[in-house]
Amino acid sequence: MSSNEHVLGIDLGTSYSCVSIVKNDKPMVIPNKNHERIHASVVSFIDSGHVLVGNEAKRRLLTNPKHTIYSAKRLIGRYIFSPEVKKAKVVCPYEIIEGPNHSVRIKAMDQVFSLPQISAFVLKEMKKIALAYLGQEISKAVITVPAYFNDNQRQATSDAGKIAGLEVLRIINEPTAAALAYGFGKDLNERVAVYDLGGGTFDISILEIGSQTFEVISTAGDTYLGGDDIDMRLMDHFADAFMEKYNINLRKDITTLQKLREAAEETKRAFSSQTRVHVHLPAIAQDEKGTPYDLDMEIDNHTFSQLTMDLIQRSFKVCDEAFQAAGMTVHDIHGVILVGGPTRLPLVRDAVKHYFGKEPLLGIDPDEVVSLGAAIQGHSLLSTQTQAFLLDVTPLTLRLATVGGYTEEIISKNTPVPIDRTKLFTTSRDNQERVKIRIFQGESNRQEECELLGEFAFSGFRIAPRGDVQIEVTFEIDSNGILNVRARDPETGEAASTTVSLSSGLSEEEIAYTAEQLDEVELVS
Amino acid sequence: MDAKFIQRVTDWANALDRLDYYQILRVEPTASREEIRKAYHAQSRFFHPDRYFQLPDGPVKQGIYKISKRITEAYITLRDDEKRRHYNQQVAASQRRVLRYTQQSEQEQKVSKQQEIGKTEAGRRLYQQGLSEMKRNNFTAAERSFKMAMAYEADNQLYKKMAEEAAGKIKADYSIK
Numbered sequence: 001m002s003s004n005e006h007v008l009g010i011d012l013g014t015s016y017s018c019v020s021i022v023k024n025d026k027p028m029v030i031p032n033k034n035h036e037r038i039h040a041s042v043v044s045f046i047d048s049g050h051v052l053v054g055n056e057a058k059r060r061l062l063t064n065p066k067h068t069i070y071s072a073k074r075l076i077g078r079y080i081f082s083p084e085v086k087k088a089k090v091v092c093p094y095e096i097i098e099g100p101n102h103s104v105r106i107k108a109m110d111q112v113f114s115l116p117q118i119s120a121f122v123l124k125e126m127k128k129i130a131l132a133y134l135g136q137e138i139s140k141a142v143i144t145v146p147a148y149f150n151d152n153q154r155q156a157t158s159d160a161g162k163i164a165g166l167e168v169l170r171i172i173n174e175p176t177a178a179a180l181a182y183g184f185g186k187d188l189n190e191r192v193a194v195y196d197l198g199g200g201t202f203d204i205s206i207l208e209i210g211s212q213t214f215e216v217i218s219t220a221g222d223t224y225l226g227g228d229d230i231d232m233r234l235m236d237h238f239a240d241a242f243m244e245k246y247n248i249n250l251r252k253d254i255t256t257l258q259k260l261r262e263a264a265e266e267t268k269r270a271f272s273s274q275t276r277v278h279v280h281l282p283a284i285a286q287d288e289k290g291t292p293y294d295l296d297m298e299i300d301n302h303t304f305s306q307l308t309m310d311l312i313q314r315s316f317k318v319c320d321e322a323f324q325a326a327g328m329t330v331h332d333i334h335g336v337i338l339v340g341g342p343t344r345l346p347l348v349r350d351a352v353k354h355y356f357g358k359e360p361l362l363g364i365d366p367d368e369v370v371s372l373g374a375a376i377q378g379h380s381l382l383s384t385q386t387q388a389f390l391l392d393v394t395p396l397t398l399r400l401a402t403v404g405g406y407t408e409e410i411i412s413k414n415t416p417v418p419i420d421r422t423k424l425f426t427t428s429r430d431n432q433e434r435v436k437i438r439i440f441q442g443e444s445n446r447q448e449e450c451e452l453l454g455e456f457a458f459s460g461f462r463i464a465p466r467g468d469v470q471i472e473v474t475f476e477i478d479s480n481g482i483l484n485v486r487a488r489d490p491e492t493g494e495a496a497s498t499t500v501s502l503s504s505g506l507s508e509e510e511i512a513y514t515a516e517q518l519d520e521v522e523l524v525s
Numbered sequence: 526m527d528a529k530f531i532q533r534v535t536d537w538a539n540a541l542d543r544l545d546y547y548q549i550l551r552v553e554p555t556a557s558r559e560e561i562r563k564a565y566h567a568q569s570r571f572f573h574p575d576r577y578f579q580l581p582d583g584p585v586k587q588g589i590y591k592i593s594k595r596i597t598e599a600y601i602t603l604r605d606d607e608k609r610r611h612y613n614q615q616v617a618a619s620q621r622r623v624l625r626y627t628q629q630s631e632q633e634q635k636v637s638k639q640q641e642i643g644k645t646e647a648g649r650r651l652y653q654q655g656l657s658e659m660k661r662n663n664f665t666a667a668e669r670s671f672k673m674a675m676a677y678e679a680d681n682q683l684y685k686k687m688a689e690e691a692a693g694k695i696k697a698d699y700s701i702k
Contacts, residue, residue, distance in 0.1 A: 169578070213566045381578040389573040391566075418574065418590065419597045422627070476594075479574050 006134070007169060007382060008141040009375025010126050011177070011368075012119060012157065014073040014226060015199030015341065017041045018371035019126040021138070022379035027181065027372040032129045038367050039129070041199075043121045044068040045109040050524050053125035061262065065093035065254050067108045069118050071228060074200045075104050076115040076160070077153030084224060091232075093254040116160040117514050121523070123164035128523055141166045142378040144370050146201040147173035148221025148395045150441050151453050151483050158480070163515045169381050171480045174198070175205035176216055176392050177373030178339045182364060183209040184376050184388055191217075191332055195319070195352055195360075196339035196370075200226040202315050204322045206333070215391040218325035218414045220318045225311065227268065227342040233307045234264035238279065238295060246293050248285045256284060260295075267299065272344040275301045305347055312351045319355065325414050336360045341367055391416055394477050398453075401438035403428045405447050410475045413443070420476035430466050434459035437473065437487050437496075458487040460494035531585055538588030545616055545624045546599035554613075558604060565600040572596060602626040643684065648677035652684055655691070664694040 009020040009027070016038040020029050029037045032054070040058035045051050045067040052060065060068045071088070078085050080098045089096050099105035099114065106113045123143070130138050143166075145157050154171055161168035175194035182192070188209045196203040203221040207214055238260050239250045250256050263279055270277040277299050283292035323329060338360045342348055353359055380386045393414045399407035400423070411421050427435060434457050442450030461469050474486045486497035547554045550564040570576075572593045580586045602608045612626045643649045655670035671688035675681060 170575075208562075210566050212570055215562075215566065377575075381575055384579070386573075386576050389570055389575060391569055391573075415601055416597045418594050419601070420594050421598075 005382060006130075006138045006140070007375065007378025008126065008130055008138050008166075009177075009371050009373065009378050010123060010141050010143045011174065011371035011374060012073065012122060012143055012145075012160075013041055013199055014071055014201065014228065015041060016367065017122055017126060018368055019129055020368070020371040020375035021130065021134070022375050027375045027379075029368050029371065030130050030133045033132055039125065040070070041073065041122050042068060042070045043072070043118055045111075046524065048109050048111060049521060051121055051521050052524050053121050062255060062258050065258050067094065069094050069106055069108065071200060072106075072115055072118040074228070076119060077150070077156035078104060080104050093258065114514065116156050116163055117518060119157065119160035120163035120515075120518055123160055123166060124518070124523055127164065127166065139165060139167055140169055140378065140382075142170045142172060142374040142381070143168055144172055144174045144177050144374050146196075146198065146221060146223060147175050147203040147205055147219040148201065148223055150396055150451055152451065154480070154482055158482070159511055162511050163518055165515060169378055171482070172374060172377055172390065173203070173205065173216075173219070173392055173481070174370045175203050175219065175339065176207070176214065176390055177371075177377065178337055178364075178369045179205070179207045179209065179214055179373070180376055180388055180390065181369045181373035182337055182361070183214065184373075187211055190334040191328075192335045192337055193319075193333045193356065194337045194339060195315070195343065197315060197342045197348060198226050198340040200228050202226060202318060204315070204319045206322055206326045206328065212387050213389050213391060216393045216416075217328070218322045219393055219395050220322040220325065221395065222314065222318050225314055227340070229311050230268050230308050230342060231261060231264040233311070234267050234299075235260045237299070237303075237307055238263065238297070241297055242285070242295055246285070246287070248287060248293065250285055250295075259284060263295075268342075268345070271301070271304055271347065301347075308347065312348060316351070316355050330356050333358075337364055337369070339366050339369055392481065393417065394481060396441045397443055398475055398477075398483060399440040399442070399445075399450060400425070400473055400475075401436075401440060401447055407440050407445050407447055407450060409445075410473070411477065417477040417481055418479050420474055422472055422474040425471045425473055427464070427466050427469050427471070431463050432466065432469075433463060435471060435487070437485060439475075439483070439485055453483065454498065456485075456496060456498045458496045461489035461492060534585055534588045534592070538591050541591065541595050542624065545621070546603050546612065546626070549595055549599040550603065561600065561603045565596065568596045569593070598625070643674070643678050643681050645677045648674045648681065648684065651677070652687070655687060659687075659691060659694075664691045667691040668695065
């Protein structure tokens with residue numbers, strides 16, 4: 001590896017992102033010129049030609065709510081009809097619209113953006129921070145995603161990287177990256193659990209760290225659970241209390257809602273070091289006579305715990321799942337790594353300590369560890385003396401649609417990757433000329449309960465009575481956790497294949513086009 | 526990347542379909558689960574695609590990728606006792622012609638279960654009829670059904686066993702009519 005060749009390790013978070021590199025064989029976080037080490041994953045459109053990204057952009061949530069996009073990661077790779085998108089449409093002040101093939105688009109400053117484009121702005125900002133710090137442009141990157149992200153979400157993240165002009169060497173899982181940062185170069189031989197409660201998602205991974213190997217035994221997650229949900233509970237609490245006291249609805253006005261959201265986040269953070277938080281928002285609303293009223297209240301630890309305990313408890317149900325899949329119990333674990341801002345909360349730490357029966361490992365920064373791990377992985381890939389090998393798993397079962405609305409399992413969840421599995425299928429009607437290969441991901445054998453990943457038609461096999469033709473279908477998950485599917489007739493040798501991509505996803509041409517389009521928009525600082 | 530290494534990878538990749546999972550992981554057929562896991566780690570350290578990330582795309586890189594996928598396949602089969610047992614049976618029954626574990630589709634499994642019962646459809650139908658008559662304690666009718674099933678498949682041991690069982694029940698039945 002030439003000494004000046006670097007790879008960015010980027011933790012593209014729901015709320016915050018972080019960028020690292022390995023310098024002189026040590027991983028380090030790259031700060032921006034304001035010495036900030038983590039950056040809000042917020043994109044604020046100033047006008048059609050200029051966009052602001054990061055902590056500065058976050059400050060514009062109040063002044064420019066309609067054109068300031070936050071929590072885009074909650075929407076990336078999802079369909080317009082998914083529950084998360086429906087929820088976002090209610091609570092987000094920016095405009096969420098439907099794109100082609102049930103995809104999600106965002107409208108800001110009269111321009112329409114795909115979610116990968118929005119995330120690309122954040123990635124570009126990370127690239128810019130690295131350029132400012134190192135004085136050289138770095139275009140290679142390893143980007144992390146929640147372990148429980150499905151194929152659509154991984155693809156969309158990878159597309160975001162390409163749009164941002166990055167060569168994405170790998171997409172790796174956040175908890176795995178955290179374990180790598182923890183165990184790298186230590187020659188450990190232990191089992192760890194990574195409890196990763198981020199801004200929008202929760203992951204738990206159980207790993208066996210051996211000499212140079214990081215084997216994920218099982219992983220489980222909830223892509224609808226994160227620090228954002230804690231904020232929402234606090235917002236509701238504020239709004240309800242205000243309603244009760246003054247009979248004024250704070251939820252009607254976008255700017256007021258943003259003020260509440262900001263106060264909620266600050267309150268949550270304050271609980272990391274305080275047991276009682278005073279919230280004061282002067283003149284947040286007025287009655288019909290124009291008399292202003294303040295939101296002025298105190299929340300103690302007990303109330304905070306009551307408001308959020310069920311969310312925390314939900315994470316442990318997911319942990320149970322991971323342990324069951326691993327065939328282990330909490331007693332088999334040597335250490336617990338905490339990842340994600342919300343794990344700074346004593347409430348969360350105590351609950352984790354109680355569940356695992358031990359103190360979480362110390363000395364790991366929950367906001368930075370994932371990005372450091374990504375940088376280590378990137379460095380390893382370019383090094384001839386690689387010392388760390390990730391043996392990760394696929395988080396969700398991959399299935400093929402069969403007749404009658406059913407699916408059949410091809411690769412089960414928690415199967416290590418890379419892997420390929422082949423199964424034989426046949427036609428369901430006499431003289432059938434083509435079959436539709438439809439690919440699903442999920443834990444039910446019913447199609448409607450799984451997520452559609454993609455589909456393609458396959459023809460060219462022998463025309464014959466039903467059941468007489470063999471169609472060989474191969475699912476392959478590559479080292480990035482991304483799925484490729486092939487169909488083949490073993491008799492004629494006729495074959496068709498595809499890298500499965502969301503039917504509403506972006507084609508290579510679209511990516512190239514949108515990358516150009518994005519280049520016309522300047523990042524300001 | 527020396528010539529010796531390239532030769533090794535090429536040899537392995539070409540030999541894959543002739544190796545059973547124990548040979549792929551380089552363990553004894555009697556290896557414990559822990560030994561299998563260790564072997565998986567050791568083989569992965571050598572053949573992990575990340576290790577050869579910088580190799581130009583080509584047959585060597587493809588070979589490594591193919592090997593690493595097969596290592597994973599061997600591991601997930603042998604670490605699971607049930608799958609390992611099935612695999613061992615499959616390899617033995619095919620006289621080492623089938624060396625990859627193929628999980629039969631649910632449909633095929635259903636068919637093979639049926640075929641375990643009997644070769645003819647009429648025989649299987651009569652057998653099922655006999656079973657339900659047994660459940661209703663109608664042992665005379667059950668014996669008749671099993672014997673009729675044997676008329677279709679004279680050498681079916683399952684039908685024979687059930688016919689005998691029904692006959693035994695008749696003898697042990699002292700109830701009056």
